[in-house]
Amino acid sequence: MNRFARLLQASGPFLGLLLVCGLFALTEEREFIFTGGNFKNILTQTVIVAVGALGMTLIIVGGGIDLSVGSLVAFTSVLGAKLLVAGWSPLATLLALVLVGAGVGLFNGLIVAGFRMMPFIVTLGMMGVVRGAAKWLGDNQTINAPPDSPVHQLMARINPSEFWPLPWGVWIVLGLAVVMALLLRRTVFGRHVFAIGANETAARYSGVRVGLAKGATYGVAGLLFGLAGLLQLSRLTQGDPTVATGLELDIIAAVVIGGASLNGGVGSIGGSLIGALIMALLRNGTNQLGWQTYTQEIIIGCVIVLAVGLDKWRQSRNQR
């Protein structure tokens, strides 16, 4: 593979993002879409999917999948609202949610590794369990957090028609992205995750403690999903047990558009973030163009298949 082809592969998702921007630039609505305030909008709307995608990238690179994210976000948002109402400090609430998220993730991971079960099935079950638990915890209702809670500042957009200042949530995503990229690329654990995803048997024979690494993978991702729950709470100013239904599919789509392979062993943090951004941009742009809701769904569906198709085509050319 020559240097140019390699560069093209690494920047594939980014080129996709530029392409979508270019298409919107051809429309008459460009004067509204390409404004600082609107890009603040898009970034804010990306935050929750992006935080989820950070964790999901780790899982998918390791050859797994997690379908329980949406439910977990709903559960932690309800729990967070209840804790805030009970007078917990924001920091204590954050810690509690992140730990609960990590606990659920760890549980997923240990069952997947310990019983050698398909992650699809385990997390499908967990999706139902956690969603039910969220409704139980919230008594089938939304829980309003105290309206003056500092938690709401995380996602609040001050000065909505200007690009600066960005909400805290955006900076949190950027900071965590650096941490996760380092974890995935520069640590032994990260290399093990890649090895397991590429070939689990080979990794096992090379001395990687597969079970432990898998448990840790889902646990670390769970930390992030718990955080996503807090951000969801901040955005709605309430905990809603029915929120984020199907969020896991948006997150998986973002990771896949970003160049990861559901077969494991391939994927990047930067790509996943751009994947999330592409979807938010498509939604935002088609909203403003006044297109019907169903056109958005069709377009995003096509983009997913197209992105993965292009990736396959590129790989087959490289192998030849």
Place this chain on the structure above:
Amino acid sequence: MHSPLRALTLALCFVGSVFAADKSYTIAVIPKGTTHEFWKSIHAGAVKAEQELATQGTKVRLFWKGPLREDDRDQQIQVVENFTARKVHGIVLAPLDSQALVAPVTSAGQAKIPTVVIDSDLKSDQQISFVATDNFKGGQMAGDHLAQLLGGKGNVILLRYQVGSASTEAREAGFLDALAKQPGIKLISSDQHAGATRETAYQASQNLLNRFGKEVNGIFAANETSTIAMTKALRDLGQAGGKVKMLGFDSGTQSVLDLKNGDVQGLVVQDPVKMGYLGVLTVVRHLNGEKVEKRIDTGVTLVTRENMAQPEVAALLAPPIKQYLKE
């Protein structure tokens, strides 16, 4: 410049600004969902306002856009934010939640975009007006009519809709308020909830009738699904057709049929076409610098078998959606 000439120029400018049809607004109308007939009626009302305003020289461009996934608050927030960035002139919003939508409406206000709230209230003082049904009054109307049908005495059941639903809770409160003035009427059940779907409502109705079926004389159900389900349960027991007086809220194909057949004695109906119409009209009036009322009641009507053929009532039961929406 000579002063007569200046006066003339000024006058011309003034006349020009009044008569030139250069007033053009983009208005986003954001419902809770797009598939229910109720929201289609609101859409029809909004289009009616657009057409009327066009004949008066005000050009309005409507954006009709619900949340991507129905009943998803986060998605509706995104739609409001995106139209704020689109710099529409005004927003007409039916909030999915009275609290979750406060922040985006406040942001729109900061960007100098006025919002008119329709259908369900918002816990905020940012909206320039709230255009909706007076649900309490609607409940009272049902209570008064039921008391009249029963001749002021009998046993009554109130089938509630769902915990935490503000509009139906107001209807239930109005109903109880009307019955409190009737010493001869005894409330034998008023604490059961029908739940969100027709199936849960049907189960709750069957359970209630199993317990109280022998003694009940009149029933009120607070929304469309529970009205249909309770009527069906009454029919199963052979208690329909007026043996037990049945009053409901909202109209749908099935409940109108039940009314026609005499299984339902009255339906309190809202006017969603008017809600969409006045929603758009109110935001345009505000943009034109007129003062608008903080609360606009779109009215409720008690529909019975006797008055259902009158043209204005028939229009409520079968809103003229096709006239305004090309489908």
